[in-house]
Amino acid sequence: MIELNFEKMGGLVPAIAQDEKTGAVLMLAFMNREAWEATLKTGRATYYSRTRDTLWVKGLTSGHIQNVKEIRVDCDADTVLLTVEQVGGAACHTGFASCFYQKVEDGALVTEGEPVFDPKEVYKE
Amino acid sequence: MIELNFEKMGGLVPAIAQDEKTGAVLMLAFMNREAWEATLKTGRATYYSRTRDTLWVKGLTSGHIQNVKEIRVDCDADTVLLTVEQVGGAACHTGFASCFYQKVEDGALVTEGEPVFDPKEVYKE
Numbered sequence: 001m002i003e004l005n006f007e008k009m010g011g012l013v014p015a016i017a018q019d020e021k022t023g024a025v026l027m028l029a030f031m032n033r034e035a036w037e038a039t040l041k042t043g044r045a046t047y048y049s050r051t052r053d054t055l056w057v058k059g060l061t062s063g064h065i066q067n068v069k070e071i072r073v074d075c076d077a078d079t080v081l082l083t084v085e086q087v088g089g090a091a092c093h094t095g096f097a098s099c100f101y102q103k104v105e106d107g108a109l110v111t112e113g114e115p116v117f118d119p120k121e122v123y124k125e
Numbered sequence: 126m127i128e129l130n131f132e133k134m135g136g137l138v139p140a141i142a143q144d145e146k147t148g149a150v151l152m153l154a155f156m157n158r159e160a161w162e163a164t165l166k167t168g169r170a171t172y173y174s175r176t177r178d179t180l181w182v183k184g185l186t187s188g189h190i191q192n193v194k195e196i197r198v199d200c201d202a203d204t205v206l207l208t209v210e211q212v213g214g215a216a217c218h219t220g221f222a223s224c225f226y227q228k229v230e231d232g233a234l235v236t237e238g239e240p241v242f243d244p245k246e247v248y249k250e
Contacts, residue, residue: 001232002229002232002233002234008175014139014153016141016150016153018150023148025141025143025150025206027199028139028141028153028199028204040229040232050133070228070229071228071229072225072226072227072228072229073225073227073229073234074152074153074224074225074227075217075218075219075221075224075226075227076224077227079153079224079225081150081225092200093200094200096200099199099200099201099204100197100198100199100204100206101197101200102197102198102199102200102202103195103196103197103198104127104165104195104196104197104198107126107127107165108127109127109198
């Protein structure tokens with residue numbers, strides 16, 4: 001098993017997901033050791049939810065899972081970069097393709113693009 | 126000033142740097158409020174070094190600064206994505222273009238590509 005440095009962040013490493021087709025950075029989440037090993041084993045991006053304190057298979061509720069195509073580890077082994085096939089075309093719970101849909105312009109945040117799905121439809125809240 | 130959520134990580138937010146030309150994810154570092162405001166003000170990627178507990182203008186020693194071309198903020202305003210012009214062609218202190226030069230293959234880490242510079246030359250250690 002590849003050993004990551006989980007010490008620096010109290011048991012977590014940041015994990016970046018990048019879209020294999022567009023190259024867009026989709027999101028950043030965190031992995032604990034269990035999430036890291038699950039991702040390696042299953043080939044599905046699995047994170048650790050800090051707010052819910054639980055393992056989080058991305059897309060389990062929405063169906064918008066991330067099939068992992070490539071995994072990279074940075075120079076000091078404390079950050080992970082996943083290249084993923086984003087099922088459903090959107091990584092963000094807001095319905096946008098990427099979580100980074102807000103751009104800084106003249107000192108303010110401006111929303112760019114349109115959501116790919118309607119969260120109300122997908123999450124049935 | 127755009128307000129980020131620094132609370133979640135005890136005063137820090139993760140910041141991803143992506144190369145404007147290649148789209149490659151170059152590195153992940155952290156920003157405190159001072160680093161964030163300095164980045165906005167100067168247009169040079171400025172991070173916070175956790176190990177050295179100090180503001181860190183990327184490239185100040187090596188000359189490999191990052192000119193910020195675009196700044197994005199994620200859905201819950203706790204992560205930053207910088208699109209940068211990477212001066213010198215390499216973001217990593219090891220000399221590789223990206224810090225993510227190690228790829229998972231058959232359960233092991235394999236180095237991909239070649240360094241762009243020799244760290245001994247650049248850092249004069």
